Amino acid sequence: MTLHEIDLQSDLQTKARDHLWMHFARQSVMTEGPGVPIIVKGEGHHIWDAAGKRYIDGLAGLFVVNAGHGRRRIAQAAAKQAEELAFFPLWSYAHPAAIELADRIAHLAPGDLNHVFFSTGGGEAVETAFKLAKQYWKTQGKPTKHKVISRAIAYHGTTQGALAITGLPVMKHMFEPVTPGGFRVPNTNYYRAAESGFGGGTPEEFGLWAADRIEQMIQFEGPETVAAVFLEPVQNAGGCFPAPAGYFQRVREICDKYDVLLVSDEVICAFGRLGYYFGAEAYGYQPDMITFAKAVTSGYSPLGGTIVSDRVYEPFAHGDASFPHGYTFGGHPVSSAVAMENLDGSRRRGVRDVPYELPRLRLTAREAPRLPIVGDVRGDGTSWASNSSRTRSPRRPSTTTSPSGCCAASSRRRCTTPACTAVPTTAATP
Ligand SMILES: Cc1ncc(COP(=O)(O)O)c(C=O)c1O
Helix, strand or coil, X not given: CCHHHHHHHHHHHHHHHHHCCCCCCCCHHHHCCCCCCCEEEEEECEEEECCCCEEECCCHHHHCCCCCXXXXXXXXXXXXXXXXXXXXXXXXXXXXXXXXXXXXHHHHCCCCEEEEEEECCHHHHHHHHHHHHHHHHHHCCCCCCCEEEEECCCCCCCCHHXXXXXCCHHHCHHHCCCCCCEEEECCCCHHHHHHHCCCCCCHHHHHHHHHHHHHHHHHHHXXXXXXXXXXXXXXXXXXXXXXXXCHHHHHHHHHHXXXXXXXXXXXXXXXXXXXXXXXXXXXXXXXXXXXECHHHCCCCCCCEEEEEEHHXXXXXXXXXXXXXXXXXXCXXXXXXXXXXXXXXXXXXXXXXXXXXXXHHHHHHHHHHHHCCCEEEEEEECCEEEEEECCCCCCCCCCCCCCCCCCCCCCCCCCCCCCCCCCCCCCCCCC
């Protein structure tokens, strides 16, 4: 490192220490520890810190940079749009960038998911789906349907409404009371199935059992009070829980039976992570809404959104009806243009070709249980996690993992899974 680089780094550390409040992190690493890792550059799947050290960005930022860092065409698309129309809101107006993107996403989305409500990130997209579900049922003459069901340890965002859907008590108790009406059911962690109350059986039996817990919760709370179920195709928080075959199909049946909307939270899973544009496609189910963010722009500009079915949209299409909800920067022109270029890149590189590569990754990941400390390996697409354990028996999982059961929780490094409750004992390292 040159003297100039050393000066620059220490100047940045000082400014960060004095003025930057990090997210989900201990500020004390800056005062009592060696400082915060400062990332200055990215190229492809590599990033560099201020000291010039290179890392593999294995988590793609935070499940965001699917296209890789340093894609010039995306940066140029942003600059072009900023020159032409840097900003205009979608409040009663529209602009070509958002219109074209909505059209494109609607065509990519499965089934009748034809209407896109933009936000600026994933939590806002979840918040939108929550509010929309409530208002939808009011338009249907069912005003008491306002509760939402989600899975234990699932992460769905940090705003008060999204937090009511997030299934991590440890992330909520300092903010209680959050929006009322959030109820939790078991997730699909087969490794810890016994702890959820499953009496034993195959993964498929476990999946049906877990889906039936949703029905049980709807019955318990009263179907006339339940608006929606929020599920990720592969639950990230806790460490990548794919659903066993048949799970989502059973959930869909249950939702239809009790007039409950099914929201597929694809903030992580959409746009290629599972080898499909949407995780619902990968698992063969049709949700009433899909929430997305992150990889829609590969992080070159912030954007999120909620894709809504014809059925849920219909009451809003006529007369005086409107959805009194929005975000100044939702569907931002620059972000929309960036998303279009990013999706062009996905098409060129072939999102749908990714599945052909994935079996190799799956095979490699499945080799891991041969290591004596690995208790479980699970995942799908490009999202995989493992539990370390003293015993390899799935019936006797380790008791040394974090409260969130997160894959990296036992390490001294920061776990970048957003919902992970583990905190590093040393400075965070990428
Ligand atoms: C499944 C899921 N939903 C919602 C969110 C919240 O997204 P954001 O951080 O963009 O608000 C996240 C964030 O990681 C997520 O993983």
